[in-house]
Amino acid sequence: MSLNNAIKDKQLEWSSVMDIVNNVRVDELGVIERTSSLATRSIKREAKLDALKRIVTMCDLTTLEGEDTEGKIVQMSSKAMSPDPGDPDVPSAAAVCVYPALVSTAKKVVKNSNVNVASVSSYFPSGQAPLESKISDTKFAISEGADEIDIVINRKAFFEGDYRKVYDEIYSLKEVCGNTHLKTILEIGELKTFENIKKASVLALCAGSDFIKTSTGKISNGSSREACLVMCRTVREFESFGFGKKGIKVAGGIRDAKDAIRYLVIVNEELGDEWLSSKYFRFGASSLLDDVLKQIKKLKTNAYQSSYYFPRG
Amino acid sequence: MTEVKKTYKNYVNGKFVRSESGKVYSVNLKNEKFEIPLTSKKDLRDAVTHSKEGFKHWNKLTMYNRSQILYRLSEMIEGNKDSYISLLHQHGLSKNESKKDVENAINTIVWYSGIVDKWEQLTGNLNPVAGEYFNISHQEPIGVTFSLSSNKVSLNHLVKSFLPAMSVGCSVISFTDENAILALKLSEDINNSDFPSGSINFITGNFGNIVEDVGGHVEVKLVAIYSDITNEFIKTLSERGADSVKRIFNKPAVDGLASILPFIETKTVWHPKGK
Numbered sequence: 001m002s003l004n005n006a007i008k009d010k011q012l013e014w015s016s017v018m019d020i021v022n023n024v025r026v027d028e029l030g031v032i033e034r035t036s037s038l039a040t041r042s043i044k045r046e047a048k049l050d051a052l053k054r055i056v057t058m059c060d061l062t063t064l065e066g067e068d069t070e071g072k073i074v075q076m077s078s079k080a081m082s083p084d085p086g087d088p089d090v091p092s093a094a095a096v097c098v099y100p101a102l103v104s105t106a107k108k109v110v111k112n113s114n115v116n117v118a119s120v121s122s123y124f125p126s127g128q129a130p131l132e133s134k135i136s137d138t139k140f141a142i143s144e145g146a147d148e149i150d151i152v153i154n155r156k157a158f159f160e161g162d163y164r165k166v167y168d169e170i171y172s173l174k175e176v177c178g179n180t181h182l183k184t185i186l187e188i189g190e191l192k193t194f195e196n197i198k199k200a201s202v203l204a205l206c207a208g209s210d211f212i213k214t215s216t217g218k219i220s221n222g223s224s225r226e227a228c229l230v231m232c233r234t235v236r237e238f239e240s241f242g243f244g245k246k247g248i249k250v251a252g253g254i255r256d257a258k259d260a261i262r263y264l265v266i267v268n269e270e271l272g273d274e275w276l277s278s279k280y281f282r283f284g285a286s287s288l289l290d291d292v293l294k295q296i297k298k299l300k301t302n303a304y305q306s307s308y309y310f311p312r313g
Numbered sequence: 314m315t316e317v318k319k320t321y322k323n324y325v326n327g328k329f330v331r332s333e334s335g336k337v338y339s340v341n342l343k344n345e346k347f348e349i350p351l352t353s354k355k356d357l358r359d360a361v362t363h364s365k366e367g368f369k370h371w372n373k374l375t376m377y378n379r380s381q382i383l384y385r386l387s388e389m390i391e392g393n394k395d396s397y398i399s400l401l402h403q404h405g406l407s408k409n410e411s412k413k414d415v416e417n418a419i420n421t422i423v424w425y426s427g428i429v430d431k432w433e434q435l436t437g438n439l440n441p442v443a444g445e446y447f448n449i450s451h452q453e454p455i456g457v458t459f460s461l462s463s464n465k466v467s468l469n470h471l472v473k474s475f476l477p478a479m480s481v482g483c484s485v486i487s488f489t490d491e492n493a494i495l496a497l498k499l500s501e502d503i504n505n506s507d508f509p510s511g512s513i514n515f516i517t518g519n520f521g522n523i524v525e526d527v528g529g530h531v532e533v534k535l536v537a538i539y540s541d542i543t544n545e546f547i548k549t550l551s552e553r554g555a556d557s558v559k560r561i562f563n564k565p566a567v568d569g570l571a572s573i574l575p576f577i578e579t580k581t582v583w584h585p586k587g588k
Contacts, residue, residue: 301529301556302525303526303528303529303530303531303553303556303557304358304361304526304529304530304531304532305531305532306531306532306557308531309531
C-alpha cells in the first residue's frame with residue numbers, strides 16, 4: 001500500500017502506518033549513485049559564501065559530554081550567539097544542544113537572542129529506559145526552558161520488530177512536547193540498511209516528530225549523505241501527501257564545510273530550496289562551525305585560516 | 314626486458330600523491346626528461362593541513378626518538394648512496410662531486426640528529442633576576458614551517474633546508490623547483506625512516522604559483538627561503554604574512570647552532586625558589 005492510499009482524511013491509522021512500514025523498498029545502488037553524483041556539484045565564490053552563512057544559521061552547536069560544566073555551556077552559548085565577533089556579517093547559530101541538566105544555564109545566556117536551546121532527552125543516547133522515565137526526562141527539559149527536544153527511537157523495540165512500541169513512544173513524547181519542537185534521532189549507524197532507515201523515518205514522522213535526525217553522535221558511524229538522501233525522500237513523500245513539511249537534522253561526524261555543503265546540495269535537489277533554512281534543516285555539530293568560520297574568512301581575505309583565531313566553545 | 318620508468322610524485326602526509334590539478338612540469342636531466350607535479354594552491358592547503366597534524370605527532374616524540382629517526386635517514390641514504398650519486402651525475406655534477414655531496418649530506422644529517430637532544434641546553438638558559446625566583450628561558454619549536462630549498466644542485470643543500478626545523482621539532486613543507494627530482498627521490502628514503510606522517514612533506518612546482526598562499530596561510534608560522542628569489546616575492550610574502558605575524562627568513566644560516574635559531578620560540582618561566 002502506498003502512502004497515498006493510506007491517508008484518508010489526513011488521519012493515519014496504525015494499520016496504515018504498519019502497511020507502509022512493511023512495504024518499504026529502497027533501491028540501494030540508486031541511492032549511492034545519486035548521492036555520489038550530487039557530491040560532484042561545484043559550489044564556488046558567492047554561492048559558496050551564501051551556503052556557508054546558511055550553514056552557520058543551521059548549526060545546532062552541541063556538547064553532550066559527561067564532563068560538561070556550566071562554564072563550558074556559557075562559553076558555547078555565547079559562541080552560538082556571535083560565532084565570529086570580528087565579522088558582523090556572520091549570523092548566529094540556530095541553537096545550542098545540551099543535556100537537560102544544563103538547559104537552564106544555556107537559556108540564561110541566549111534568552112535575548114534568536115538562538116534556541118535544544119535538549120536531548122528520553123535517556124539519550126541509548127534510549128534504554130521505561131517510557132515513564134523518558135517522559136519525566138522530557139518534561140524536566142521542557143520545564144527548564146528547552147525550545148526543542150531531541151529524542152532517540154527505541155532501537156531495542158525496533159530490532160525486536162515491535163514497531164508499535166517505537167511509534168507509541170514517539171507519539172507519547174510528542175504529546176508531552178506539545179508545541180515544543182520534537183526531533184527524533186534514528187541512529188542510522190545502528191539501523192545500518194537504507195530500508196531500516198526509511199522504516200524508522202516513516203514511524204517517526206507518522207508519530208508526529210517535527211524533525212528526523214540521523215545520529216546521536218555517540219557511535220562511530222555517524223551521519224551519512226546516503227542516509228540523508230533516504231530521509232529527504234521520505235520527508236518529500238510525507239509532504240506530497242498533505243502531511244506538511246517536516247525537517248531533517250544531520251549530526252555525527254560532519255566536520256568540514258565541504259561535506260556540509262554537499263548535504264545542502266542533496267536537500268536542495270531532493271526537497272527544494274524551501275528546506276534550506278534552519279526551520280527545516282539543521283546540522284548538529286561541534287567542530288563543523290569552526291571550519292565554516294574559517295572558510296568564510298578565507299573567502300573574504302583569500303588567506304587560509306586557523307581555528308586558533310576564532311572563539312572557543 | 315622492458316625498462317620501467319619512475320613517476321615521481323609529491324610526498325604529503327606520508328603518501329606519494331599527484332597534484333590535485335593533474336598538472337605537471339618538465340625537468341630535463343642529462344639523458345632523461347621527467348614530468349613532475351606542478352603544485353597548486355589546493356595542494357599547498359592540503360600539505361599545510363597535514364603538516365599541522367604532523368607537527369603534533371613529531372613534536373610528541375621524545376627528543377631521543379626524533380634523533381634516532383633522523384639518524385635512520387642517514388642510514389637509508391648510505392644504503393642507496395649509488396643511486397643518489399648517479400642521479401646527481403645526471404644533473405650535471407661530476408662523479409667525484411656527486412660522491413662528495415652525498416657524503417657531506419650524510420654527515421650533515423648525522424650532525425643534526427646529534428643536536429636534537431642538545432640544542433635546548435645550548436640555546437635556553439637561566440636568567441639572573443633580582444628576587445627569589447628562577448627565571449628560565451624555555452624554548453619551543455615554532456610549528457608548521459615552509460621551506461623553499463636551495464636551487465643549487467646538491468643533496469647536502471637540500472637536507473640543510475629542512476633539518477634545522479626538523480631537529481627542533483617543527484614540521485616542514487619543503488618546496489623545490491629545479492631540484493625537484495632530488496627532493497622527491499629523498500622523500501622515498503624519508504618514507505622509510507619512520508618519520509610520522511605529515512611531519513615532513515615535499516612538494517614541487519613553480520613558487521610563483523603559490524607564493525601568495527604561502528604568505529597568507531595563517532597556519533604556516535614561518536617561511537625560510539634558502540633559494541634566490543626576487544624582491545617582489547619577498548614583498549608578497551611579507552605583506553600577505555603580516556596579518557598572522559608570520560616569520561619570514563631570507564637566507565637564514567645553514568650551518569651550526571645558528572641554523573636552528575629561527576625555528577624556536579622563547580618562553581620565559583618564573584618560578585619561586587623554595588626555602
